[in-house]
Amino acid sequence: MKSPLLTLPGAVPAEGVDEGVAAHYGDLFREQRALADGTGFVDLSHRGVVTVTGEDRLAWLHLLLTQHVSELPPGQATEALILSANGHIEHALYLVDDGATVWAHVEPNTQDALIAYLESMKFFYKVEVADRTADTAVVHLPAGSIAEVPEGAVVRETPHGRDLFLPRAGLEPFAAQAGPPAGLLAYEALRVEQHRPRLGFETDHRTIPHELGWIGSAVHLQKGCYRGQETVARVQNLGKPPRRLVFLHLDGSEVHLPPAGTELRLADDGPDGRKIGFVTTSVRHHELGPVALALVKRNVPVDAPLVAGDTAAAQEVVVEP
Numbered sequence: 001m002k003s004p005l006l007t008l009p010g011a012v013p014a015e016g017v018d019e020g021v022a023a024h025y026g027d028l029f030r031e032q033r034a035l036a037d038g039t040g041f042v043d044l045s046h047r048g049v050v051t052v053t054g055e056d057r058l059a060w061l062h063l064l065l066t067q068h069v070s071e072l073p074p075g076q077a078t079e080a081l082i083l084s085a086n087g088h089i090e091h092a093l094y095l096v097d098d099g100a101t102v103w104a105h106v107e108p109n110t111q112d113a114l115i116a117y118l119e120s121m122k123f124f125y126k127v128e129v130a131d132r133t134a135d136t137a138v139v140h141l142p143a144g145s146i147a148e149v150p151e152g153a154v155v156r157e158t159p160h161g162r163d164l165f166l167p168r169a170g171l172e173p174f175a176a177q178a179g180p181p182a183g184l185l186a187y188e189a190l191r192v193e194q195h196r197p198r199l200g201f202e203t204d205h206r207t208i209p210h211e212l213g214w215i216g217s218a219v220h221l222q223k224g225c226y227r228g229q230e231t232v233a234r235v236q237n238l239g240k241p242p243r244r245l246v247f248l249h250l251d252g253s254e255v256h257l258p259p260a261g262t263e264l265r266l267a268d269d270g271p272d273g274r275k276i277g278f279v280t281t282s283v284r285h286h287e288l289g290p291v292a293l294a295l296v297k298r299n300v301p302v303d304a305p306l307v308a309g310d311t312a313a314a315q316e317v318v319v320e321p
Contacts, residue, residue: 001133003045004172005181014184017108017200020046024183031182032189032286038144040180042187044163045137045171048111050093052102052118054127061102064121065093066209066232068220074099077156077163079218081209082117087231089207091117092199092218094163096156103154103165105138107199137168139178140187147178160194189283192293195247195318201260202245202280202293208232210241211295213319243277243295244319250282250290251312257282257290258308264294267305267312276300279308293318 003021006013010026013019021043024031034040052061062070067080074097082091091114093104106114111131118129141147142161149155150173154165166174175181191198197212208231209219219232235241250258264277277296285291292308298321300306306313 001046003043003137005043005045005175008175008181011181012183014046018046018184020108022181022183024185025181028183028185028189028284029286031180031186034180035142035182035186035190036286038142038146040142040182041145041147041175041178042140042142042182042184043137043171043175044105044140044187045168046108047133047138048106048108048114049132049136049138049165050104050106050111050114050118051130051132052104052127053100053130054125056125057102057127058097060122060125060127062223064118064226066219066226066228067095068223069095069097069102072097072102075155075157077158081214081218082114083209083226083228083231085227087208087228087235088205089199089203089209089214094156096154096163098154101154103132103156105156105163105165110199135168137166137171139164139166139171139174141178142190145179150174160190160196185283188281189285192247192281192283192291193285193288195245195293197245197293198281202295207243207295208235208241210235211243211319212245240298240321241319242298244298244317244321245280246277246294246296247316247318248279248282248292248294248306248308248313249288249316250292250308252289254290254311257284258292258311262309262311264296264313265307266300267307271307271310276306282308 014023065080156163262279265273282292
């Protein structure tokens with residue numbers, strides 16, 4: 001769904017999964033600094049929006065999600081996953097309940113598959129699931145923002161800022177008074193700095209929550225059964241995940257960033273060394289320079305210099321080995 005804010009001065013469209021909103025508005029580092037300072041906003045109107053209504057909504061979702069939501073207070077933000085039977089991550093939901101409706105935003109173009117799964121699990125519960133993507137837009141206000149929130153907007157407040165669920169028709173009026181726009185590249189740079197994983201970027205078909213540090217923030221370890229719980233409990237109590245998320249400081253002398261999927265090797269092993277991981281997201285940060293998130297084998301020494309393709313990389317621990 002193409003955002004009307006792509007008509008703003010300097011807007012350059014994003015590509016790939018983020019198609020439909022702006023990658024940037026002409027000055028990537030200025031946009032990053034604005035967000036870091038608590039000003040401006042990010043157009044996330046390409047993301048899917050799903051709602052659940054009905055008196056059983058929280059108790060029902062509690063049975064399906066990795067997060068404890070049966071007693072979720074109105075206005076309290078949380079995030080949750082849906083796992084496969086083998087414990088692999090299939091969906092990531094960013095939730096808030098407004099007292100009558102659970103609102104969730106999800107990765108672009110994943111809402112259809114999510115809704116199909118939720119509909120298949122309704123049984124006798126008094127719930128209604130709806131796709132609200134066509135009439136609801138998500139925008140992000142950074143932490144510290146004093147921008148006025150439109151009346152009636154549903155707000156999901158987190159330590160990283162506020163996600164607003166706005167009527168799509170109100171997106172342009174909101175942008176006119178919310179301060180300078182920042183594109184997806186600026187938003188992603190701060191996400192990488194904050195070590196926050198993203199479905200489809202830091203995940204593949206076999207990712208389990210422990211590998212990305214999603215235990216606690218998106219996975220509650222003291223709740224009842226849900227699909228994939230056996231894998232979560234087994235890894236938590238008896239073992240370690242096969243891979244771990246790391247933060248990489250990349251060689252700033254390189255012109256090009258190593259793209260997602262670039263193989264990682266131990267620097268001491270040379271260009272013919274064995275693959276020990278891969279880059280998941282790489283960005284240019286306004287203060288840190290070129291940095292990335294990556295998945296590496298759990299037993300890779302935490303102080304070992306790495307090479308991402310031809311680019312030297314120093315790792316910083318995100319998930320402990």
